Amino acid sequence: MPRLGGRGLWLGLAAAAVAAMIARLTGWWSPRADFRLFIPEELARYRGRPGDPGLYLALLGRVYDVSSGRRHYEPGAPYSGFAGRDASRAFVTGDYSETGLVDDVSDLSFSEMLTLQNWLSFYEKNYEFIGRVSGRFYGQDGLPTPELTRTEAMIARGVQANKQDLEEKQRFPPCNAEWSSARGSRLWCSPKSGGVSRDWTGVPRKLFKPGAKEPHCVCVKTTGAPSDQTPDSPPHRNRGDLDHPSLAEYPGCPPLATSCSLPL
Template sequence: MGCLRLSFIVIILAVGAGWYFRSTEDVRVKEILNTVLKLTPKPIVDLFQPAEDDSHDAKKQEKVTDNEVKSTSRIFSKQDLWDNYRGGDGSKGVYLAFFGKVFDVSKGKEHYGPGGGYHFFAGRDGTKGFVTGDFSDEGLTDDIDGMDSKLMIGFDDWIQFYSSTYTYVGTVIGQFYDENGKPTEALKNANKLIAEAKQAKKQQDEENKILPMCNSESSAAKGSRVWCSTKSGGVERSWVGVPRQYHPPGANSPRCACVRTNGKPSYGADDGKNRGDLGNPYLREYDNCHSTSDSCVIKQPK
């Protein structure tokens, strides 16, 4: 009986030591511990098995991913990109940069390589040209100072496209990243402007649901006309509305909006008049058009 107890104690100590030293690199020790564990009843082994730490595994995986990125990421000069990554004879591949990030677009060589429709993007950071449509050497630049803020939102779509479609390989020294691969103030400011543009677009979309754009047509024979329907402005709804000139603060010029004529107002307090949004102070009726008409001729035919 004493021998049995002693054997049991030895097994427990061995199992405990096995779990304690499970990360050892000594092959011989591992072999001995593995043999002991195989001979030990599972209920005893389970007593010493620690709970799995998912957060540790996640951190380990995150660390590996970071190391992989660091090991593959490069810092390019503009000259290096232009001389070596345009896909011609002796080239090292087809790369392009967008917002300072360099992507390997070799799998799209038929588009970005020599003879391709987008070859002018290869070997450089032509960020500005992506949204302006200016594909001249002056337009294909990473200098976006003074750009219309409304165009900034277009950058976000391109960032998502290249990040999800092509392989990121590094950064290029220029407006957005410095010689150490660190983001510049220009990049931080650009990201801020993009965020503001996205917020403005969201507000505009919400406004268009309340005051949808009018349908319009224009010809020499019929003149110019605007009108409302239950689908005008691409907004399906139960009401038609009446055309009004809408000129909110900050807008360069008015646009035609279809305005709901009954119910509570979308903005401000309810005055109880059941006039929908007709009381909006930024609305004006079209000349020579009846206030309740859903169609207005804004320019007579010649």
């Protein structure tokens, strides 16, 4: 990602983007007077077959007209199984069998929910919203069900988790790495390692994360104030993030070396 004037500005833009995303997400559930309410049996008639009234699909209970993408959804097309039903789960799992083309997303992870939200963004942008289908996500009155409220909360938490991952990647970008059978592993940092452009290089360190079985290599800033320093923090030691408690040095590597070799 291009530099936008420093970490503080980048995080401010990221926070604004997340806030806008959540606002848009919650807006999608708000009541609309012009939507059409389907029952599942009625929606099943919209599969793009000869004589069918149209080509629709549903995602999280929201119905979209995908006629403009007919080559993807019509009978015999790669995603024809999505037509005429709510197959929200398959958007994440890729299971296009009849048992997989269902709307149950109750056991998906936060990251999988975020993938689902990205698909929802895609359909909102590219296809016409037609209405809602009663069932798991909307009642017979067209209003959101508790299941939709729970799903919305999971998506919001997935968005927040993604924001935190992006913030951590800015603070601790991944190392570059290579391995050979003759020399073993080499880990090194550069101003663009991990796909994060910055005005510092850093040194390789192990980063231990709660719940992770193994640490992973990150580049750590070695000068200036810690990234999480606040105005009321004590004076810094000009060591950057080297003193972060979740970091550890690689054995045998000089503490301030930008490259570290780990022999076999």
